[in-house]
Amino acid sequence: MNFIGPTNTVGIIDSEETTLALLQQALTMGFKVVVLTQDPKSITIPGIRIIQGDYQEVAKLQLLFDCSDIVVYDSEFLHLDHLDQITDRHKLVQGTEMLELVQDRYLEKSFLNDHNLNIVPYAAVIDDADLAKTVEEIGFPCILKPIQKSVHSLDGVIFQDAAELENYHVPHGSFVLESYLDIKQEQIVLINKDDRQKNVTYPIIRLNCQDRWSHTISLYQQNEAWLTSEIEEIAQTIAQNIDYQGLFAVKLCITTTDMLYVQRIYLGTMFEANIYQAVTNYSQEELFWRSVCNWPLPQVSVHQDACNLVFTKANLTRAIDLITQHPQWQLQYCPNLAQLNPYLGYLTVFGQDQTQLQHYINPTQIWQI
Incomplete structure (x- = not known):
């Protein structure tokens, strides 16, 4: 091109x-x-x-x-x-191979499994008999999700024990049953590929959820070496084994037992990566256009530790109160996000290191890192 x-x-x-x-x-x-x-x-x-x-x-x-x-x-x-x-x-220029892969949960998991990446046990389900059989194999807790991601079921159906499963009937359609993890922290890594299939990975984003909607999105100058190495290796494996030009992301998680799992692949830009704009020289949108337009792909570094506090209507007043107390913090109000979820925007908090960010954020009693 x-x-x-x-x-x-x-x-x-x-x-x-x-x-x-x-x-x-x-x-x-x-x-x-x-x-x-x-x-x-x-x-x-x-x-x-x-x-x-x-x-x-x-x-x-x-x-x-x-x-x-x-x-x-x-x-x-x-x-x-x-x-x-x-x-x-x-x-x-992006083609459709990646698009078709990320639309289908079963294909996506099969792709990750075929490339020896650590994912949770899973199986296809089409009826009650399938569900009963796969629950026996996978065990509790487990979660049932539609195979097609365009079938909107945000959280899926979680089964903690046999009593919750007893009166449930599988709706018409195709589903994936997988183990339900006890997650300590999630990570997102962005990868960019140009027309020569050269790829570049970008700084790892950390997610911490306090409840259903209150969560933080952090970007640090320093991360644990072992975690960075493993995540970058996973990102390279995926990037090298799919025909795609452009920006995409991989979401991973660490469980309470310190196991690292690959959760899913995202195509294009994403809400969580808005944090790049505040603490690097590049927005995710510029990185997107650079790859699809065959511009040189830059190395991206974090200049200052930062955290986005995602707010909803319920805690908008608290976010406004915080911005009045801290002139260096930034507030982005994005009401169009509410079409898909109750997010209204995010408050960007800056710190010298993770300890200082914890000092600022944890006392809010809404957000934690």
């Missing part, structure tokens, strides 16, 4: 929650931008060409390809079933 630089045209298949940030970054980098969207009123940024329509409409999708030098997407919920009818479909 040729270098895509300022004045070239990039086409975006709208994914609603992340499109605006990608649009803004594309304009900053000098690109001309075309967006295929069902909701043109949601695109409030001037200077954007809009094609109104659904990405499943072949004519509208073809128009997007015709007027763009490359075409990109940033959602795992797209089903590009009609791509074989599109002329110049090579312009979709």
Whole structure:
């Protein structure tokens, strides 16, 4: 693929929650931008060409390809079933292999298992008999999730014991049953791949959940060497064994017994990686565009320890109170996030090290690191 630089045209298949940030970054980098969207009123940024329509409409999708030098997407919920009818479909530089993999929980787990990565025991389930059999094999606690991630079931169905399983009936469809872990901490690592399949890994993000919605997102200058080494090795294994160009992420967890598991793969940008903007020289959106447009992939380093405190309507008042007390902290209000969950935004806290961050954050009694 040729270098895509300022004045070239990039086409975006709208994914609603992340499109605006990608649009803004594309304009900053000098690109001309075309967006295929069902909701043109949601695109409030001037200077954007809009094609109104659904990405499943072949004519509208073809128009997007015709007027763009490359075409990109940033959602795992797209089903590009009609791509074989599109002329110049090579312009979709990310391809569809990764997209199809992350949409299907069973395929994703099979891919990770085939490459000898540590994942929880799992099995496919289609009816009550399957469920009873696989529970015997996997044991309690366990969680049942739809195979297709586009079937919205945020947490899945958790079974702690036989009594909870007794009166449950598997709905119509295909599911994955897997062990339910007692998680101490989660990590996310972002990986970028260019058109030569060269890949770069970025600083590890740490997640700590206090309850269903209150959680923290941290980025540190220093991490445990063993953990960094293992996570980077896992990221490289995945990156080297899939045909994909662009930004993606791998989510892992450490259990209370100190076992490291690979949980899942994410495609494109993600809410948790917004923390890069505050403490590195790059936003995740710039990293996204660099890889798909064949720009050199930079090394990214953390200049200052920081933590994002994710807030909802329930603790918005507390977040506002904290920002009035700390002039160096930053607040990002993102009400559009509430379309998918109750998040309203995040408060970025800066510290010299993890100890100072704990001093600031833990006394809030809402967020903990």
